[in-house]
Amino acid sequence: MPSTFEQTMLPHLDAAYNLARWLLRHEHDAEDAVQDAFLRAWRGFERFHGSDGRGWLLTIVRNVCYTRLREARRSVPTEAFDDGVGTVPLEEANPIDWSQARSALLQRALERLAPEFREVLVLHELEGMSYRDIAAVADIPIGTVMSRLARARQKLGSELRTLSETEAAHEL
Amino acid sequence: MNCDEVRPLLNASLDGESDLVRQVEVDAHLRGCPRCAQLAANLRARNAALRHQLPRFTAPAGLAARVQQTLAAEAASVPAAPTAAPASTRAPEASATPGQPAEPRRPATLLGFPTWRFTGLAASIALAMLVGYNWGASGARRTRLYNEAIGEHVRSLQASHLLDVVSTDQHTVKPWFDGKLDFSPPVVDLAAAGFPLAGGRLDHLDHRTAAALVYHRRLHPINLFVWPANGDEASERTYQRDGYTAESWSHGGLNYLAVSEIPRADLDTFIHAYRSATEQ
Numbered sequence: 001m002p003s004t005f006e007q008t009m010l011p012h013l014d015a016a017y018n019l020a021r022w023l024l025r026h027e028h029d030a031e032d033a034v035q036d037a038f039l040r041a042w043r044g045f046e047r048f049h050g051s052d053g054r055g056w057l058l059t060i061v062r063n064v065c066y067t068r069l070r071e072a073r074r075s076v077p078t079e080a081f082d083d084g085v086g087t088v089p090l091e092e093a094n095p096i097d098w099s100q101a102r103s104a105l106l107q108r109a110l111e112r113l114a115p116e117f118r119e120v121l122v123l124h125e126l127e128g129m130s131y132r133d134i135a136a137v138a139d140i141p142i143g144t145v146m147s148r149l150a151r152a153r154q155k156l157g158s159e160l161r162t163l164s165e166t167e168a169a170h171e172l
Numbered sequence: 173m174n175c176d177e178v179r180p181l182l183n184a185s186l187d188g189e190s191d192l193v194r195q196v197e198v199d200a201h202l203r204g205c206p207r208c209a210q211l212a213a214n215l216r217a218r219n220a221a222l223r224h225q226l227p228r229f230t231a232p233a234g235l236a237a238r239v240q241q242t243l244a245a246e247a248a249s250v251p252a253a254p255t256a257a258p259a260s261t262r263a264p265e266a267s268a269t270p271g272q273p274a275e276p277r278r279p280a281t282l283l284g285f286p287t288w289r290f291t292g293l294a295a296s297i298a299l300a301m302l303v304g305y306n307w308g309a310s311g312a313r314r315t316r317l318y319n320e321a322i323g324e325h326v327r328s329l330q331a332s333h334l335l336d337v338v339s340t341d342q343h344t345v346k347p348w349f350d351g352k353l354d355f356s357p358p359v360v361d362l363a364a365a366g367f368p369l370a371g372g373r374l375d376h377l378d379h380r381t382a383a384a385l386v387y388h389r390r391l392h393p394i395n396l397f398v399w400p401a402n403g404d405e406a407s408e409r410t411y412q413r414d415g416y417t418a419e420s421w422s423h424g425g426l427n428y429l430a431v432s433e434i435p436r437a438d439l440d441t442f443i444h445a446y447r448s449a450t451e452q
Contacts, residue, residue, distance in 0.1 A: 005243075006240075010236065010239070010240075013231045013235065013236055013239065014228075014229075014230045014231050016231075017229055017230065017231040017232075017235065018228050018229045018230070021229040022229070027232070030229075031232065031235055031238075034231070034235065034239065035235075035238060035239055035242050038239045038242065038243065039242055039243065039246060042243050042246065043246070095214045096214075096218070098214065098217040098218045098220070098221040099217055099221070101221045101225055102225070103225040103226070103227065106221065106222070106225045106226055107226060107227060110226060121222065121226075124187070125219070125222040125223050125226060126223070126226060126228045127228075130189065131184075131187070131189050141320055141323055141324060141327075141376060142327060142376075143323035143324050143326055143327030143328075144323050146183070146184060146189070146327055147323070147326070147327075149183070149187075150183050153183075153218065153222075156222070157218070
């Protein structure tokens with residue numbers, strides 16, 4: 001393995017695994033996908049000319065994961081994905097108390113979103129990537145990143161509310 | 173700014189994706205408006221909860237070693253270094269490696285076609301499958317272009333990005349584009365026709381850099397995207413969605429796409445005025 005490849009790409013192993021783990025929602029599938037992605041990255045490394053090694057690697061991870069999701073989609077129905085157009089209204093009435101949001105419930109809420117929404121949240125909130133960098137990884141215009149992120153956050157709030165209410169009902 | 177102007181900007185503002193001027197205006201509004209300040213506080217709490225309560229998974233112990241083993245095995249099975257491998261053996265990976273970082277310079281060809289075309293095609297097919305339409309139809313491609321332009325129009329209203337060069341003077345705006353683009357978009361002020369020039373910016377449309385000229389109709393901006401046709405002339409069509417109208421045409425080797433939320437008749441008037449002034 002060329003040492004430059006190792007130096008450029010291996011530091012992003014966690015980022016690669018995190019994205020794959022959130023997209024595929026399964027530890028072993030994520031490990032397989034990361035190995036596959038590194039192999040593809042290595043084979044195509046001559047085509048890497050930029051400075052953003054993480055973005056380049058995550059683009060490959062994403063492609064590998066989506067291929068797997070498409071294969072799996074035949075057997076497992078997933079939520080329909082609708083990007084929509086226009087602004088997302090901000091929730092004002094009866095807001096969620098986010099300071100009380102628990103980690104486990106948030107995680108379940110995020111896992112219920114369509115992968116296209118999951119990935120923008122993971123890249124933005126967990127990897128701290130800018131709209132521009134996310135646009136490059138997901139191959140969408142920046143405007144779409146902005147609206148998709150807004151919609152993803154709103155949907156996450158709705159899922160969280162549903163899960164909290166279900167849980168509260170079970171406790172009664 | 174009033175509440176209705178500030179609210180669509182809040183997300184980008186809290187994400188640090190707003191430009192300085194708008195940030196200052198948003199901050200000023202929040203200091204004086206308890207309702208918007210409360211809303212912003214709640215969004216901030218939400219973002220903090222997402223950032224701190226969602227787990228960032230770390231690679232399991234041993235994955236790094238397994239990755240290195242895989243690569244070592246791959247290196248051993250390929251006698252030459254990857255840079256010396258024939259193009260045909262690399263072709264299968266093209267579908268899974270990102271086309272974008274590689275596109276600018278890649279001499280490799282497969283059966284005489286640049287391999288990036290395959291990469292782009294594969295990416296397009298993947299995208300088409302994801303969003304559930306067939307890329308093959310040119311109508312779908314056009315729809316995608318219109319939607320992209322409307323998306324950029326919406327973004328230009330929300331975020332930092334409406335104008336890179338602010339000027340009502342065509343003699344300021346036109347030279348600004350020179351040197352930044354490999355083509356020269358016709359810039360004219362149409363204030364006399366009721367569409368004053370507001371400025372311009374560089375944007376991205378259909379996978380290439382486009383000039384975006386911004387005109388105003390009363391308070392509403394019109395984005396006029398201009399980019400070289402390169403043999404792929406835009407047909408004269410109108411597309412409407414969610415209150416936005418997009419109209420395209422082509423002239424003199426350049427494609428044009430105007431987007432706005434103004435009534436279609438007004439946009440037609442604008443296009444007529446622009447074309448009359450620029451097409452001799």
